Amino acid sequence: MADDLSGTFNVGGVEMARPFRIRRLGHFGLDVDDVEVCRDFYERMMGFRVADPLPLGNRLPEEERGKYGSGNGYFMRHGTDHHSFVIFPRRVRRKLLPHITGDMTVNQITWQVGSLREVVSGTTWLKDSVRIARTGRDAPGSNWHFYPIDPAGHTNELYYGIEQIGWDQHSKPMQIHRKHYTEPPELPHRSELEEVEEGRNAGVDLLSGVRGIERMEEKYDVGGILMGRPFKIVKVGPVRIFVPDIDAALGFYQDILGLTITEEVTYKGHRCVFLRANTEHHSLALYPIALRGELGLSEHTTMMSIGMQVAEYSQLHDAVDFLTENGYKISKLPQELFPGLGHNAFVTDPDGHLVQLYFNMEQIGWDGKPRPAAERPKIDNENWPKTLPLDADMFNGEVYLGPWS
Ligand SMILES: [Fe+2]
Numbered sequence: 001m002a003d004d005l006s007g008t009f010n011v012g013g014v015e016m017a018r019p020f021r022i023r024r025l026g027h028f029g030l031d032v033d034d035v036e037v038c039r040d041f042y043e044r045m046m047g048f049r050v051a052d053p054l055p056l057g058n059r060l061p062e063e064e065r066g067k068y069g070s071g072n073g074y075f076m077r078h079g080t081d082h083h084s085f086v087i088f089p090r091r092v093r094r095k096l097l098p099h100i101t102g103d104m105t106v107n108q109i110t111w112q113v114g115s116l117r118e119v120v121s122g123t124t125w126l127k128d129s130v131r132i133a134r135t136g137r138d139a140p141g142s143n144w145h146f147y148p149i150d151p152a153g154h155t156n157e158l159y160y161g162i163e164q165i166g167w168d169q170h171s172k173p174m175q176i177h178r179k180h181y182t183e184p185p186e187l188p189h190r191s192e193l194e195e196v197e198e199g200r201n202a203g204v205d206l207l208s209g210v211r212g213i214e215r216m217e218e219k220y221d222v223g224g225i226l227m228g229r230p231f232k233i234v235k236v237g238p239v240r241i242f243v244p245d246i247d248a249a250l251g252f253y254q255d256i257l258g259l260t261i262t263e264e265v266t267y268k269g270h271r272c273v274f275l276r277a278n279t280e281h282h283s284l285a286l287y288p289i290a291l292r293g294e295l296g297l298s299e300h301t302t303m304m305s306i307g308m309q310v311a312e313y314s315q316l317h318d319a320v321d322f323l324t325e326n327g328y329k330i331s332k333l334p335q336e337l338f339p340g341l342g343h344n345a346f347v348t349d350p351d352g353h354l355v356q357l358y359f360n361m362e363q364i365g366w367d368g369k370p371r372p373a374a375e376r377p378k379i380d381n382e383n384w385p386k387t388l389p390l391d392a393d394m395f396n397g398e399v400y401l402g403p404w405s
Pocket of ligand 1 (some may be wrong): 027108110138157
């Protein structure tokens with residue numbers, strides 16, 4: 001089933017083994033203990049903008065509200081997608097969803113598919129074989145989706161059609177969402193434009209949604225633009241997670257979701273597997289949970305790290321300097337754990353999660369083969385060169401659209 005070449009589903013005219021095709025990692029979310037402190041870090045330090053807050057705490061019984069700190073969730077973005085990164089209040093989430101286990105701080109691993117039909121057909125195809133947490137549509141964000149859960153309990157989401165935010169920085173006003181969807185819609189469904197027109201004709205102010213702003217003084221020259229920090233995040237991912245059973249995880253991520261294995265590595269006896277959705281060497285890396293303690297990483301989370309790509313190699317140096325100056329801890333891990341990834345460093349967020357900063361990742365072409373390990377540039381993370389020689393695939397892969405700020 002892992003091979004799309006033997007398919008029986010017609011997905012937009014192409015024969016596939018499943019009724020959808022994941023195109024890319026769309027966004028990623030974490031549950032954090034102090035959501036306001038983390039918001040400050042991801043906004044001011046990392047440059048994300050809040051697209052919409054979600055007052056999750058209001059879903060608690062009235063007598064419990066306010067007992068567990070801020071109840072806000074924050075949908076954040078680095079580009080035009082309404083959200084590429086989300087943070088939610090962990091204590092509140094655990095009150096509302098008591099089945100969430102001790103070290104599960106991953107809120108969601110979210111994948112973009114190609115059409116609304118893929119979402120609806122995928123929901124039908126999977127509902128008898130996989131636990132699906134919910135279906136329908138997100139507001140905020142407008143994306144149609146379903147949420148399958150992996151064998152270790154990580155929530156995944158497959159979606160189509162996330163809201164885009166443009167030059168005016170305004171999210172779609174909530175009043176545009178005139179209907180709440182908690183199950184897949186009848187197809188065909190009317191377009192987003194038609195929904196917006198209906199709201200506009202009913203008098204909704206299209207500029208009344210949340211407006212993202214810069215909270216730092218714009219004093220850094222970044223590629224010729226004055227910005228609030230000396231780097232620009234242009235992509236979120238790859239996701240690295242620890243799992244108790246690699247084969248069970250592959251049964252989900254490879255066989256069911258259809259991700260492709262690029263490479264496997266044995267690190268000190270531990271089998272680590274790297275999967276991709278598109279041309280990137282990996283968008284998801286699976287590591288055995290036993291490795292977490294051996295690496296000295298925090299036991300409060302099954303996430304090893306979330307990747308964040310910066311726009312230029314020089315910005316990687318500047319990002320590390322900037323975060324260090326602002327009091328954040330920078331660390332490195334053995335490069336053998338990251339085949340295909342260029343120079344990288346980790347910053348620890350206020351909740352103890354690791355964010356992996358990097359500039360480039362190996363890209364995979366038509367033959368599906370990674371570069372042989374012996375032919376890869378040698379990466380010494382303790383001694384980053386000031387400049388890099390141009391490498392063949394250095395600027396390939398997903399391209400950031402639009403201005404940086
Ligand atoms: Fe999502």
